[in-house]
């Protein structure tokens with residue numbers, strides 16, 4: 001049976017170094033949940049604590065309502081897909097896939113059909129008799145996948161399973177993974193540092209930095225409403241501007257532009273504004289600047305605009321919304337939709353807008 | 355077309371480099387004269403030794419019961435020692451890799467892996483006799499057993515196992531460390547417990563490596579001369595039988611044929627090991643481990659394993675320490691106190707200890723830089739250059755690895771006592787220090803070459819190429835770029851060659867003349883006569899020399915080394 005995974009205040013220490021500083025997550029049954037963050041932020045560490053390969057220095061881990069802190073790895077009922085696949089080199093493809101079933105003492109008669117079905121699901125049934133060294137990278141990855149889900153684990157863990165594949169195969173395999181997960185409904189925790197992959201594949205994402213969760217939400221929430229400048233910068237591209245927050249949601253940008261944004265706090269004072277390139281547009285009035293150069297990218301045009309105070313901004317304009325291309329050197333004014341941008345307190349980096 | 359042109363270009367480049375060509379020619383001459391030729395002459399002699407071509411000599415030796423018994427004895431010992439050594443080695447390796455040990459146990463493990471390398475070959479046999487023999491400290495004085503015999507089959511098996519298992523341990527440790535931990539983790543999260551993981555994943559992955567360790571030990575055991583000589587008693591192995599055939603029966607043709615038989619056995623093993631198992635080992639262990647393996651936390655497994663291995667280690671270390679202590683007993687086997695230095699005094703006053711020390715020391719000291727330089731040149735040529743005879747050089751220097759010392763010794767006797775092909779040419783070197791030095795060099799060359807090759811493989815080719823681009827010739831590049839980069843490896847090759855030379859016995863004992871007194875030969879002589887106190891005293895002197903050499907090397911590398919010490923794996 002698939003399980004919810006609940007983590008309360010997980011702490012991991014390597015000697016004096018604290019790799020996880022009290023991480024809490026509530027992962028729902030059947031959910032595709034992704035841990036996303038830059039290298040070294042503690043994703044693998046957290047995943048291996050869930051798997052039972054790392055000791056737990058603090059906090060509680062639950063599968064459903066079962067506390068698993070003291071349960072050894074082989075009794076946790078998990079399937080894991082490793083970055084380097086970790087297929088047994090001395091066993092054939094089908095022996096690899098059958099391994100977990102045998103270890104769980106599944107009756108012999110059931111093993112063969114289940115292995116066959118799993119191999120068919122990942123479309124490598126014709127390779128059943130091969131040894132791993134006779135497979136391509138993508139095929140090995142499929143074996144690893146089949147091996148992990150054939151045991152119908154209550155939780156499926158994947159640590160950057162696609163990072164050893166080339167770009168095209170990566171996109172292809174992530175669709176395979178996503179469809180499979182939907183079909184089987186196994187709670188899945190997926191680790192990646194590729195934000196595009198995370199957005200494409202996940203039901204929900206937790207963005208991590210230095211052992212702390214910066215934001216947790218659906219891909220659209222995280223993209224549209226980043227809760228702090230780190231998330232705004234890490235997911236997609238963001239332009240940051242210094243500004244001053246005044247009463248009633250009024251934002252003053254360097255005295256050049258004043259807009260009203262929807263706010264949820266009463267903070268006033270120095271602040272930072274972040275706007276996606278597609279949220280900025282050319283207007284009759286606004287922040288004055290000069291086009292540095294433009295890149296035509298098919299469905300949109302990307303501009304680099306230098307504001308008069310010297311800061312560079314990236315602006316995207318959809319081809320379908322425009323008829324003319326602004327040339328380098330052209331003087332322009334930039335504006336944005338105040339409903340969609342985010343503003344953060346300068347000191348605490350807490351979000352002000354809602 | 356392009357390939358032909360490439361080869362032509364390579365040849366042109368080579369010919370434009372006279373130093374290189376001279377080196378290659380000299381090297382080929384050396385290898386042919388001192389490795390290939392002695393082996394070839396053995397073959398020739400054993401087929402035509404009696405004047406007529408045929409199998410008559412082989413028929414004669416196979417009709418000797420002593421010889422056929424020696425073959426079964428040798429194989430029996432080799433097989434059992436191979437099994438024991440690889441299993442104990444595996445246990446040690448597994449504990450080292452999977453159990454976090456305290457400093458004390460860690461130190462024991464390290465010592466166990468180091469001691470056999472720097473010790474003379476007889477040490478364990480001597481201490482075995484001292485501890486468990488008729489007058490053994492443990493058997494007679496602790497257990498009051500008065501008729502225990504350590505001589506024979508079990509004596510050889512135990513002593514060789516204790517001597518060779520550390521080699522297996524080091525080999526298998528390297529392999530275990532290279533097993534990708536995620537393989538074991540994958541098995542574990544699918545529901546396999548630790549024993550199942552070991553049986554299903556770790557062990558199958560290690561099998562080729564274990565086979566490799568087994569064969570390497572098998573070859574070592576078969577080629578071992580010193581231990582069977584001292585502790586074998588009437589249980590003769592091929593190496594001792596060949597020795598006795600020459601020194602006792604003066605049957606040089608028979609000995610040559612026997613040597614051919616011994617050589618065939620080791621070559622066969624070596625071929626299997628080299629071409630079959632090594633390739634297989636490489637195939638199953640591809641992933642480089644990026645993080646440590648899952649350590650055993652379960653105390654009920656961890657504690658007994660650590661304690662068992664530590665006890666074995668302590669026992670081995672104690673056996674090594676026994677020899678210097680045994681050299682200080684007033685009367686071996688009867689009176690232990692007060693400890694005395696009289697045997698050392700006798701060694702120097704009555705038994706020419708100083709000359710033995712000097713001869714051994716000087717000959718090894720001359721041989722070791724030659725060995726180190728030769729092995730560096732060979733590894734350099736093998737790794738970095740392309741030329742026609744490269745395959746020959748590589749093959750012959752590897753062949754030397756599979757040749758037992760006794761076989762080489764007989765080959766030199768047959769090949770040089772009457773000059774080249776019994777013509778008198780080069781006869782002059784027979785019986786001189788020069789031939790001893792050459793034997794030292796040839797015997798240590800394979801080890802040096804092997805470690806040289808692995809050191810050189812770590813140097814990026816572009817570093818040297820940039821030097822060539824700037825106009826340096828090969829000697830200059832080798833001396834100014836390559837050599838400094840492998841300075842530490844060269845130094846350790848130097849010391850290894852020295853230690854191997856000064857502790858060598860199997861080939862040397864057949865070639866040494868009374869004008870040279872070598873320590874190892876003295877140890878053998880006194881142990882044969884039953885003068886164990888004197889044998890121990892000589893062995894102690896040898897141990898002091900080798901340990902000082904290794905100590906000096908470590909100090910030197912620590913303070914003057916360019917790179918950090920090159921790790922054993």
Ligand SMILES: Nc1ncnc2c1ncn2[C@@H]1O[C@H](COP(=O)(O)OP(=O)(O)OP(=O)(O)O)[C@@H](O)[C@H]1O
Nearest residue numbers: 014017019037038039040041042043044045046193
């Ligand atoms: N065994 C260890 N001992 C000490 N520190 C460790 C150990 N393993 C990980 N760390 C540290 O903990 C932090 C988190 O490591 P972790 O492997 O979880 O990063 P990650 O988010 O998975 O990064 P990547 O995307 O590069 O895989 C890093 O700073 C790392 O240096």
Ligand SMILES: [Mg+2]
Nearest residue numbers: 043044045159
């Ligand atoms: Mg990671």
